[in-house]
Amino acid sequence: MSWLEPFVDTDCCDIVTIGRRSGSPHEIEIWFGVDADTLYLISGNGPRADWYRNALADPRVSVRIGQQRRRGLARPVLDVDEREHVGDLMGAKYSWDGDASIGLTRRKWCYEVPVLAIGSWVAEG
Numbered sequence: 001m002s003w004l005e006p007f008v009d010t011d012c013c014d015i016v017t018i019g020r021r022s023g024s025p026h027e028i029e030i031w032f033g034v035d036a037d038t039l040y041l042i043s044g045n046g047p048r049a050d051w052y053r054n055a056l057a058d059p060r061v062s063v064r065i066g067q068q069r070r071r072g073l074a075r076p077v078l079d080v081d082e083r084e085h086v087g088d089l090m091g092a093k094y095s096w097d098g099d100a101s102i103g104l105t106r107r108k109w110c111y112e113v114p115v116l117a118i119g120s121w122v123a124e125g
Helices: 050-057 080-093 106-111
Strands: 012-018 025-031 033-035 038-042 060-065 068-076 115-123
Touching: 012 050, 025 038, 025 050, 033 080, 038 080, 050 068, 080 106, 080 115
Parallel strands: none
Antiparallel strands: 012 025, 012 060, 033 038, 038 115, 060 068, 068 115
16 A cells, blocks of 8 residues: 555645755645555646746655655656546546636646656655
């Protein structure tokens, strides 16, 4: 059983990335999806979101869900089938119609904007 399994229905997690310029940790709260031992994050603000760019520059990230904290490695989801799977997974979990103020429709969020996958987990103290 994956450490993520008990959190499949949890709304948010916290992710810490290392600033690509500052080298300092940056923490955000974000929606997530789980499939087996992989955690997925959708970048609704597109490829320019700081957390997304930070994780691309340094894939070592920290994730906290509830009282559990793990370190993992992030990678962009580039495979079309995996990206579609993430959209289906997140669309089923979150009932959200998008954000017109930034031009983000539900369909675009589910199937078009960038996604990170995080895996290769190590427990933190």
